[in-house]
């Protein structure tokens with residue numbers, strides 16, 4: 511499939527998606543989100559791929575939903591037609607890990623897209639924010655829900671109500687991002703993390719992703735129960751036998767994704 515608003519590259523077992531609307535700071539219009547959804551689905555169903563990285567440019571991961579495209583929408587366009595965010599949830603259906611490598615602005619839908627990924631690695635120049643209030647609207651792709659879970663209610667309220675941006679250091683302190691690296695190291699760091707994940711057993715990786723995500727959807731006792739069932743299920747895989755045998759034989763494991 512030909513893409514115009516993203517660049518899709520395959521680097522060994524890692525799928526790298528670069529958001530690419532440089533003139534609009536990667537503003538997330540329908541076309542970009544459709545292309546992103548298609549690329550993610552194709553990588554998820556590609557057996558040769560074990561991890562996915564989404565990145566943007568040095569200046570912007572994404573500056574939010576496309577304001578020019580939505581400025582004149584009516585309530586009926588957005589409600590009945592479900593315009594703007596109708597295809598944004600595709601990323602949540604992806605079963606392989608998705609890492610956001612964020613440099614520059616991750617604002618509005620850009621911050622929300624990064625938060626939909628499994629973890630965020632940020633460059634030192636990254637800036638996160640939910641400035642929708644300045645546009646007379648509010649976050650529409652999970653910002654008011656994922657931000658409090660990621661960084662506490664107090665900081666989430668502060669960001670959504672004042673529209674202030676959070677720099678990379680604060681985002682790391684607050685737990686929004688997992689690591690901060692110099693800008694020139696961002697892609698290298700994200701690809702190295704993806705390659706590490708890709709060297710593991712894919713079914714176990716998928717079980718871990720599923721189990722961690724369950725923590726956001728259920729009670730602690732249900733989540734622990736769910737985790738225990740997956741832990742037990744892992745003993746039905748060949749990769750568990752290989753991983754433990756390799757440890758005991760003091761060698762590296764060779765996983766078959768079985």
Ligand code: CAA
Nearest residue numbers: 533534535537573574575576577578617618619649650651
């Ligand atoms: N939508 C459409 N175009 C955008 C855009 C957006 N979200 N963000 C930036 N652009 C465009 C600008 O209009 C500009 O285009 P022109 O050159 O044609 O004028 C170009 O990108 C460069 O932007 P700036 O000149 O503004 O660059 P800057 O360096 O001065 O400022 C910025 C950068 C602070 C990120 C600023 O562009 C900005 O505030 N952008 C909007 C951020 C925003 O409000 N995001 C939330 C969108 S709503 C949303 O996302 C809803 C949701 O939850 C789903």
